[in-house]
Amino acid sequence: MKRKTELSELIFKILSYLFLTVFAICCIYPFLYAISAAISGRFAVEYGQIVLFPKDIQFEAFEIMFKDNMFWNAYTNTLFLTFYGTLWSMFVAILGGYALSKKRLLFRKGFNFFLVFTMWFSAGIVPQFLNYIDTRTVFQSLGITDDKWLVVIAMGMAAMNIILLRNAFEGVPSEIEEAAIVDGATEMQVLTNVYLPMSKSTIATVALFFAISRWNGYFWAKQMISNNNEKPLQVFIRQQLEYYQNPDLMSAWDEAYATDSAVYALIVCSVIPILIIYPFIQKYFAKGVNMGGIKE
Numbered sequence: 001m002k003r004k005t006e007l008s009e010l011i012f013k014i015l016s017y018l019f020l021t022v023f024a025i026c027c028i029y030p031f032l033y034a035i036s037a038a039i040s041g042r043f044a045v046e047y048g049q050i051v052l053f054p055k056d057i058q059f060e061a062f063e064i065m066f067k068d069n070m071f072w073n074a075y076t077n078t079l080f081l082t083f084y085g086t087l088w089s090m091f092v093a094i095l096g097g098y099a100l101s102k103k104r105l106l107f108r109k110g111f112n113f114f115l116v117f118t119m120w121f122s123a124g125i126v127p128q129f130l131n132y133i134d135t136r137t138v139f140q141s142l143g144i145t146d147d148k149w150l151v152v153i154a155m156g157m158a159a160m161n162i163i164l165l166r167n168a169f170e171g172v173p174s175e176i177e178e179a180a181i182v183d184g185a186t187e188m189q190v191l192t193n194v195y196l197p198m199s200k201s202t203i204a205t206v207a208l209f210f211a212i213s214r215w216n217g218y219f220w221a222k223q224m225i226s227n228n229n230e231k232p233l234q235v236f237i238r239q240q241l242e243y244y245q246n247p248d249l250m251s252a253w254d255e256a257y258a259t260d261s262a263v264y265a266l267i268v269c270s271v272i273p274i275l276i277i278y279p280f281i282q283k284y285f286a287k288g289v290n291m292g293g294i295k296e
Helices: 008-040 042-046 059-068 069-100 108-120 125-141 147-154 159-170 176-183 187-196 202-216 219-224 233-244 247-251 259-291
Strands: none
Touching: 008 059, 008 125, 008 259, 042 259, 059 259, 069 108, 069 147, 069 159, 069 187, 069 233, 069 259, 108 159, 125 147, 125 219, 147 219, 159 202, 176 187, 176 247, 187 202, 219 233, 233 247, 233 259
16 A cells, blocks of 8 residues: 655655755756857857857857867876876775775774874875975986876875775675685785675775866876976866966957857866766766765
8 A cells, every 4th residue: 555645754855856956957057057158159258148058159169179289288188197097096095995904904993093194184285295396306216207197196095085995895795705715816816806896886986086086186287297288188277267368368359259168168178078987987876985985
């Protein structure tokens, strides 16, 4: 027999759906506005006539951007930082989480404490910057002059993601590990053949966290990469924003599209790869966070 819905439960559902709908609109609207502003005519953008749908549609902002070699160079740099940065960060996080999940690890509680401690307190931006400068000196002494590798290596650890993986590994039944060891599996084989397949949801979630962080990375990429040809997309967008906001340029601008349309076109193109990847990882997201949730 179907249970009758109580009035309070009905009201709660209505309010929940209403809140989620408003929240979803607030999240989607900025992206839709950016698309509309990117393809709208100059007059409509400059006089604030764009609310949701584009007006006087043109694609010149995208055409000019696609013909810009600096844009593609910045895009390539961002793909480099995201791909290798995610691989390196996952390597560090998986090994760190696996080691900290083992009760037989010496000083395990101390290591876990210092890992969590870095989430509460940090040395600050200046000491961190000086540390990166020293790291660059070491890289240069080894013959590594590409500053992108400095960003990849130096930004390789994230305490929260290591904790997520540690907790996911702690949830793997010890009997399965013991059976693998009896069959002659080495420590690395136990990790790759037992722990990783049984924690793929959390691994996919952590990989997404790292990838988004690397893709959107701006501050440290700007500070540590000195060569303009090596700067990623986010730094390039900031440089273009400063360029298009130059009063002299704006007063002499005679294109069919507004200077803001060029910036919005850059922003749209910088978001598209994440929008393409996320649907394939979304199914792992909730399960991965739940499996790796912090446990005391």
